Amino acid sequence: MNTLFIKNAPVSSSHFWVRMKSKILILLLLALCAVYPQRLYKISAQLGEKKSDISYLVRNGLDYVSSKELSALLGGNIFFNSETAKLESNFDNYLLKVIARSQFIVLTKKPDGAPKSFQIPLSTLLIKDDVFVPLIYMIEYYNLVSGFQLTYESLAKNLVIEKAEDSGEQNTDTTESVIKKSSAVSSKKYDVYDIVIDEKANGTLITLKTNKALRIPKSSINNNVLYVFLSNSSVLPKLASRAKPTGLVSKVNQKFISAKNVQLEFTLKEGYSKTETFLDPETNFLMITIHNKMFVKPEEENADKSKWNFDCVVIDAGHGGKDPGTIGVTGVREKDINLAVALKLGKLIENNLDGVRAVYTRKTDEFVELYKRGKIANEAGGKLFISIHCNSTETKDNNHRGFEVYLLRPGRTKEAIRIAEVENSVIKYEENPDRYEKLTDENFILVSMAHSQFMRYSESFSDFLNQSWKKRVAIPSLGIKQAGFYVLVGASMPSVLIENGFLSNRKDEAYLVSKEGQNAAAEAIFSSIKQYKEFYEREIGN
Structure with a gap:
């Protein structure tokens, strides 16, 4: 090591220790980078x-x-x-x-x-x-x-x-x-350079592609026209002509108030309920959602920061009532285990997380349609949606067992697609199953795009849950997966679907039907919620 001496420049002991602490801090940071490399x-x-x-x-x-x-x-x-x-x-x-x-x-x-x-x-x-x-x-x-x-x-x-x-x-x-x-x-030289309009199961999504993060524009609806005012932003001169109206949007116009102030006008069809505009944190694109009446929220929330507080977890006990879910090796009904774990989880939240409400999509053995579960979550102002289920293989009494947590994306494997099909088959019990007919694999890609603003948070919660489960529950973890579940579509918040274990496996079934197993599952989920709450509050600056 080379040492630099400066004549007639004595260094005080306090300055020396300040410099030494800085060097130690840098070395610690470098060490941490080595220990925690970029995740692949x-x-x-x-x-x-x-x-x-x-x-x-x-x-x-x-x-x-x-x-x-x-x-x-x-x-x-x-x-x-x-x-x-x-x-x-x-x-x-x-x-x-x-x-x-x-x-x-x-x-x-x-x-x-x-x-x-x-x-x-x-x-x-x-x-x-x-x-x-x-x-x-x-x-x-x-x-x-x-x-x-x-x-x-x-x-x-x-x-x-x-x-x-x-x-x-x-x-x-x-x-x-x-x-x-x-x-x-x-060579994109405009702040807003493209527009894409996609029809989704719960409404229509307008994406304004941008080269940088812009301020969320003011918007209003008058005579079935949605006006979006982009201020201090350069916009592609023929942006409106690039749009292909679909869904709830029938026509798009644009007016230049000045070179840096542009008004976009979207003529809306009947059937819309309300609109929201947000900035996608990953792409910086401006996203405008036009909700249809199936998933409408009852009132506008207060436009203060408190609406972002982590104050509500929505717990969805899968199946129920006339829908028993999967049946285990010895006749255990999935709906009963789902409800038992959901109620235990809710009690843990109510007794141990101050300021956080537990909202249930069902608290008894009743049948709740899938779209209503998302509606309940949205109306409650949920900040996290957890749908609790149990899994099964087509053949009973085999060695396949384990816990899984799923994110809303098109299924990547045949097994993920099969599980989604089983869970989605509940719509046969609903009065109007045709409401889901547009949710094909292709449209699920568009639906999960609408959830992209929440995906980073859903993934973070899934990571916390996967680690917590491994420490606390006797059922092995099979990891984090992705598939297209109808129940997650309507929930406009970070959301996951949990498969606690396989009722087609005697060990998993016996454990999940026991109080010990149900308590362990609820405690593992609760622990991950606590970790996620701390992460969430750091992210939003609370």
């Missing part, structure tokens, strides 16, 4: 009959994937230079170079083409000995160099890889088309 997840990738996983992480609302793993899957030969943090992927017709912490990539067409540089909107990341790239901005380049056609289903976290048609004939001019597409992405 997996997206599924399918190339013909071959199924693989690719590491990814989320940064600023975008999915960054391992360039090393993706290139290898597409048939490239990989070389990583640790000194320059550069990853080279050598394909049959192209050499692709990506550099960590840079917005530039280099393509070289073989056999003797000159290297060409391209700029993507965001910098790449250096993770261990790998370069992670923002997938949506890199797909066209990977299509070019590999000869495959990549399609990324971002909500399902699924990458479909297919052989591109006539890929050999297109290589002569594809490089220039990639340049044009890349420059189009990076």
Whole structure:
């Protein structure tokens, strides 16, 4: 270590200790970074009959994937230079170079083409000995160099890889088309540059795509027209013409009050109830929801900060009444266990969490329609929705057992889809099951997009619950999964569905029918709620 001496500049002992404490703090932070590295997840990738996983992480609302793993899957030969943090992927017709912490990539067409540089909107990341790239901005380049056609289903976290048609004939001019597409992405000069309107089960979602976080605009409805006023923001001149009206929106107009003040006008169809505008924290997009009357809240909440307080947990005991749920090996009814755990959880909240209400979708053995459960949650002002269930396999009395927690996303596996179908089949007991007919797999993608503002919170609660369960409950955890459950659709808040265990397994059934097992399950959920409450309050600054 080199030591620097400064003449005639004595340092007091207090200054010395201040400097030493600063150095110790920096070392501690560095140590923590080493202990808690960036968490990596997996997206599924399918190339013909071959199924693989690719590491990814989320940064600023975008999915960054391992360039090393993706290139290898597409048939490239990989070389990583640790000194320059550069990853080279050598394909049959192209050499692709990506550099960590840079917005530039280099393509070289073989056999003797000159290297060409391209700029993507965001910098790449250096993770261990790998370069992670923002997938949506890199797909066209990977299509070019590999000869495959990549399609990324971002909500399902699924990458479909297919052989591109006539890929050999297109290589002569594809490089220039990639340049044009890349420059189009990076040359967005308006604060609001695009608009998307999606129809959903609980209304219509308008997404205003923005280049930066904007103030939530003022809005009002008059004569079935929703007026949205964007102040101090530049807006694409022909933004309204890009909109494709659907759902509750029949027409879109735009008026320029001045260069930086624009009014958007959405003509609404009959059947709307109210609107809300919020900023998606991950993408900074402005989201305008137009609720239909199925999921209407009764009154406007006070526009003060207190409405964000963590003051209400909605507990949904699955099934009930004429719907018994699954039946266990010895005849145990799922609806009874769900209710028992729900009531015990509610008591723990009422007795131990000051200022937090426990709201039940049912407290007795009664049948409650799925859409009404979401309605109850919204009207109560819930900050967290927990739907409690038990699982089962098609064949009884087998060794398959375990706890699962589900998020609202399209199912990624056959088993997740099967479980969602079983839980959703409750609609056969409802008077009007046709209300769910639009909730196909495709529409569930749109529905879960509407929940994207809550997804980060739902994932955090799921993490807390998964860890708490492992410590407190004798049923093993099978982890966090995703599927499309009708009961989660209407709840406009962070929400999860819990499968406490498999009643088709004798051990799980016996444990869950016992007071010991029900208490342990309720305590594990309660502990995760306490952890989540602390996390939530830190996030909103309480």
